[in-house]
Amino acid sequence: MGSNKEPNQGRKEFIKKGLLAGGGLLVASELIKWKPMIEAVKATQHTEVLPLVETVSTEDVVIRMQKELHEALKKPVEEIHWIMVIDQKKCVACDACTVGCSAENGLPPGVVYRPVIKEEIGTYPNVSRRFTPRPCMHCENPPCTQVCPIGATYKRPDGIVSIDYDKCLGCRYCLSACPYGARSFDWGEYHTENTPEVMPYELEPTFEYGDEKVRKGNKSPIGNARKCHFCIHRLQNGMLPTCVTTCIGRATYFGDLNNPNGLVASLIGSPRVKRLKEKLGTKPSVYYLT
């Protein structure tokens, strides 16, 4: 009997193996078809990130400007050309630069070295705002120095237009001549003048142009023309101008135009760049990115 069953058994086995082999083949063939796709999926899960190009800096622009400032200060002064670049799209009109500057230079009422001009553009509903911080442009061809009867205001070799407070007469001719309204006159007023007491902070010394001066009793800078000086006293000590460090939008850049690899030189090679009232031929050293 046992032998009778054998052929049956053998056939079942054969069918089973056949089915198995067929199924296996089917799976194998499917597997062959899916493999590239699976590998592709695997590949996306393990993308290899290339290392950054070395020339791209990851540090904060202020740190970079600080480093470049130190580099520039090693050069002879006539090889430097300080410029400022202001990105109007980044400016948020917080006035931090205006306030910082006023505190740094102890500015009296009405004397503002760096106002931020705020304009509304368009008509509702198509409106936007434009902010234009306006320091002294430190023109390459400054009309203000040209008209000063005694040469009390002059262009330094590093491009900064400065004022000699001990020389200036206070004739205010330069105030009329500056096309940017960048100059003010110190009329001798105090913010806390009509209060019981002029606050001591208004009588603290300031250090413009590296000289210690106290605004008191009609002594300079009272009775002088005053304006932004790119914080010469800070530059001399390796610090950036106050407005640059206080700018929360990182909209103000400062550096040496004569450094072709520097930040400011790279920024002004842009179609967005413009200077104010260029047709007057003043060649401002302050550039705007619009």
Place this chain on the structure above:
Amino acid sequence: MIQSNKLWWGVFSLLAIATFFFMYFRINQGLTFTNLNNIVGWGLWVTFYVYFLGISVGLFLFYGVCNIFNIAKFRNLALIALYSSFITLIVGLFFIFIDIGHLGRFWTVFINRNVSSVLSWELHLYVIYMVTVALLLVFENLGIEKKYSNTESIISTWCNENKEKVIKYLTYLGIPLAIAVHGGTGALFAVIKARVFWNSAIFPVIFLISALLSGIAAIIFLLGCFHNVNLKTQYIKKLSNIFIIVIVLDVFVVMTQLFVHYYSDINESIAVIHLLFYGEYAKSFWIGQIGIGIILTLILFAIYRMNTKGRFWILWLSSISCLIGIWFIRMNFITPTLSVPLIEGLSENIYGIESTNYVPSLMEWIYSLFIIISGFIVYLFGVSHIPILKNIIHQKTKKGDFDEETA
């Protein structure tokens, strides 16, 4: 005229004390009591400076022309003009002096020169011009009174001998100097490319013509004040002819300036014109410059000319109204230009106001009046003490004054 020296001592002592207090206050307070600000930085005092300088130049040119062409009939008037020109020049200098921030540094303009600065040139020329006028005044007085000419030094003998020649050459020097000084004042504004309204070639010309006009108006005014200079009516008519010609010229150049800027319609300059025509300076323009300066002057002038008797006092009033009008021209061409903001939105940002209307403060007026009154006192002193002027005052109308042969 007061002759007593004691009285003059008293007057000058009082004046010195008053000056001391005024200067003390000015130095102590700085310029805080003025209404000037960082937008309109030049105001009343600069206007007066330009105004008096203009009168001085006009008067001097009158003297110069009379001298060079030897017009004898105007000789006395010319001498008065020379002296008045000197005093107005000093008055002008005081105005610019009190306007600057550091009075004590004023003299440094003569050691720290800046060749590219019109103001530097202007101040140098101003001083040279003043010295020339002073020298002319000295030479004109030489040999008039014995006590001034009895010193027999070589210099005084030489001066006495060469008086005429020196006066002639000094006049030749003085005329271009006077033109340069006042043209220079106009150029002071005209070279400012930041201010479109000033930045025109006609600006210095306006200043010069206005100076001529103020000179001739001042001559007529002085003629009315010095009764002893009796000019024959026909000569007064001649003067009035010059007066009207210069008025027409002045109106022409002023209108050219306004027309060109109005027509060009450039933002900054049209803004100045708007301020003048119907803005904050409209009163000063329509009433002062046009109403008094042109219309009233012309009406009075016309009445004078139409009146067959040609009453002099009407012409005299016309000259006063013209002098007032010229002051307004000066004012209107200086401060409104400064009132227009250089960059849109700038003054709003700093001061919270769109444009700045400058109205002189009371103290500015008080200082101005003080300078003018002081100048007037010094003027009177000179009139009663300077030989040539004393002569004019004390003379009876002499026949020689009206000789026409030298004309």
